[in-house]
Amino acid sequence: MIRMENLTKVFDTPGGDVTAVNNVNMEVPAGEICILLGPSGCGKTTTLKMINGLIPKSAGKIFIDGKDTDTVNPVQLRRNIGYVIQQIGLFPNMTIEDNICVVPDLLGWEKAKSRKRAAELLELVNLVPSAFLKRYPKELSGGQQQRVGVIRALAADPPVLLMDEPFGAIDPINRAVIQDEFLKMQKELKKTIMFVSHDIDEAIKMADKVAIFKDGILEQYSAPDDLLARPTNDFIASFLGQDRTLKRLSLLSVGDVKFGEEYKVHGEGDLANAIGQMKELGHQNIVVTGPQGRARAFLHLNDILGKKGVIEEYRQALPAVANVKEDLKTAVSTMFRHDVSWLACVDDDGFYKGYITQKAISHALSAIYRDEKQNTLR
Numbered sequence: 001m002i003r004m005e006n007l008t009k010v011f012d013t014p015g016g017d018v019t020a021v022n023n024v025n026m027e028v029p030a031g032e033i034c035i036l037l038g039p040s041g042c043g044k045t046t047t048l049k050m051i052n053g054l055i056p057k058s059a060g061k062i063f064i065d066g067k068d069t070d071t072v073n074p075v076q077l078r079r080n081i082g083y084v085i086q087q088i089g090l091f092p093n094m095t096i097e098d099n100i101c102v103v104p105d106l107l108g109w110e111k112a113k114s115r116k117r118a119a120e121l122l123e124l125v126n127l128v129p130s131a132f133l134k135r136y137p138k139e140l141s142g143g144q145q146q147r148v149g150v151i152r153a154l155a156a157d158p159p160v161l162l163m164d165e166p167f168g169a170i171d172p173i174n175r176a177v178i179q180d181e182f183l184k185m186q187k188e189l190k191k192t193i194m195f196v197s198h199d200i201d202e203a204i205k206m207a208d209k210v211a212i213f214k215d216g217i218l219e220q221y222s223a224p225d226d227l228l229a230r231p232t233n234d235f236i237a238s239f240l241g242q243d244r245t246l247k248r249l250s251l252l253s254v255g256d257v258k259f260g261e262e263y264k265v266h267g268e269g270d271l272a273n274a275i276g277q278m279k280e281l282g283h284q285n286i287v288v289t290g291p292q293g294r295a296r297a298f299l300h301l302n303d304i305l306g307k308k309g310v311i312e313e314y315r316q317a318l319p320a321v322a323n324v325k326e327d328l329k330t331a332v333s334t335m336f337r338h339d340v341s342w343l344a345c346v347d348d349d350g351f352y353k354g355y356i357t358q359k360a361i362s363h364a365l366s367a368i369y370r371d372e373k374q375n376t377l378r
Ligand SMILES: Nc1ncnc2c1ncn2[C@@H]1O[C@H](COP(=O)(O)OP(=O)(O)OP(=O)(O)O)[C@@H](O)[C@H]1O
Pocket: 011, 012, 013, 018, 019, 020, 038, 039, 040, 041, 042, 043, 044, 045, 046, 047, 086
């Protein structure tokens, strides 16, 4: 756990005092990821550096695991905190392997153990150990150096990690891969992480909570969905962007908004039953399932109204389906790609799990705003 109480930093500059961090109070619970966001110069790096003692604070307190950091030896403190600096900061005259092992070496780890760890960590970020261990930083691309910077902070397995824009120089495809790998790793390692980003989407994807700063002041500290749904002031709302409602799509899953699992017809069922169900549901379509319950096809109301015969004659192939585990962004994208206003939902094995409709999605996105309006009218 990291806790800051009235944390303040005033720099004394020739042009006068600069309050870089202004009376910040916040807590990052153990095992969670907190992402710091805010315009350039708002105090993010200064906050991280005060936590590991690289910049002395002007006022306030910092506690790590309940311990006042003023009472901890600074060298000891820094060894328990992995730090990824904004400019990567690999030592140019050391190989990648030696760079990764800097802290384990300081801690007196056996060489065999630390070198094995270096190779494992490189694999974790998709860098082939045999190709990279003996190279020097200048022989790596910026994005590759950045990945080494991240794993170097993990080398000695510190409980706390501070990372300053750790994925900033990595291209979007590798960045998504590394973000996913990082989240997978975090699920197991459960480090307490504070991490600065300039990328709102990265924050929404990775953070348990997001802290937004402006001019050294902590403006809002909320879980991502809460932040997008309820920005506390105009600055936060404009910082998050006009499309903040759409951003929420990536936080909600198909399973959150699907409905109507009970509405379906078997391939051998009769048309009258299908028509009855569609009328009850008020839908123009119904899913046809196979013998085990997998989504197989659909019937369109107008095709079968007043008709006799078997379902097989009228059923049409489903243009696409949505997995219940997918996020809504993926499902909406599938809907637009196929120009449809609904999708059948399935589990990993293809079993039918209900519908998702554009209307249900917009309802889910607007519910929170509507609730708030009602509250203010009351
Ligand atoms: N050593 C210093 N001396 C004087 N002022 C400083 C010093 N370091 C930072 N500042 C000032 O403190 C403020 C906060 O700087 P900080 O580096 O924390 O910003 P940041 O939020 O990390 O910005 P960025 O997103 O650009 O990295 C800025 O106004 C900066 O100019």
